[in-house]
Amino acid sequence: MPLLTLPAITDLHDDALAGRLQHAIDNKTKPLGALGKIEALALRIGAILGDAAPVLVQPQMLVCAADHGLAARGVSAFPSDVTWQMVENFLAGGAAVSVLARQHGLALTVVDCGVRRDFAPRDGLVVRKVAAGTADASAGPAMTAAQCAEAIGNGMAVVRALPGNALLLGEMGIGNSSVAAMLLARLVGHDVEACTGAGTGLDAAGRAHKARVLRDVLALHAGATSPLDALAAFGGFEVATLVGAVLQAAEERRVIVLDGFIASAAVLVAQALRPNVAQRCVAAHVSAEPGHALLLAHLGLDPLLHLDLRLGEGSGAALAWPLLESACVILRDMASFESAGVDRKGAA
């Protein structure tokens, strides 16, 4: 009996639709290609939603939170308690992702995937706790295969219950930039040093310590080479839950909006499991974490924004959201040369 059945993700390739979308964009009242990357964005959203006049409805910001045993090894500038404190802040409406989600009309759902502290029930909180934090990955696997499967299944179930056709990815979990670095190093083959950044703000010595710890953890789990084994070895519950969320959203052909390094690491795992996932993705921005550019390049995704963000939470995805809406409005509402009676280049 498999622990979990992952959805099949079809290839979106559709020459007829791609042709219609390209024709629509090229006939808008502008020089060819003049809307730059917004044109590519419009083509992508149209392809994902299977519609030459796409409408984004009920966008969902999903912030998955959990704690990491590895945080005890001093790989973050902040203590693990910040994870639950920030969950409270998300729910109280005061965090960056809370205010940006409110500004842009994004429904915010926070998932307790494995935070060490329990939360009082309230609107906007979904409890899908696998355990109170992962085990220390420097001593053994962060999670068992069964826990990993449970978290992925949780992410699938959470998205299944959410309306809309767009999913924005967010996360919170002190220590999780280490998880993203190790997943990138293992699944793509980069040296871990190149994947390791300051996270919440380590200085040079702290970053060197972090890279040493991660190198040892990678060596301890040298046999964890498959996507699921690597995910179980390094964690975390929020990343695994996001993997499930991404797979479910991909199956349903929702537009998946990546945030920073950590949310993107969940997409890296999902794409390694199901190679058509990245077709459904939009990279909101490239974060200041050095691994993020490497990760996006591997996925073949071109980030919309370069803002030196290094926050996570889904904040960058929320900031990029208006660009997705603009891309759809351009496809739907902008006049064509014919409809507006504007002469084309070379017309008499």
Ligand SMILES: Cc1cc2ncn([C@H]3O[C@H](COP(=O)(O)O)[C@@H](O)[C@H]3O)c2cc1C
């Ligand atoms: C106050 C505060 C708010 C945050 N919101 C997101 N993160 C971010 O920082 C963490 C990753 O960095 P590291 O691996 O160095 O711990 C994640 O929880 C991430 O979302 C935050 C971090 C802090 C301190």
Ligand SMILES: O=C(O)c1cccnc1
């Ligand atoms: O890029 C990110 O997602 C990020 C970077 C630093 C800290 N937390 C998140």
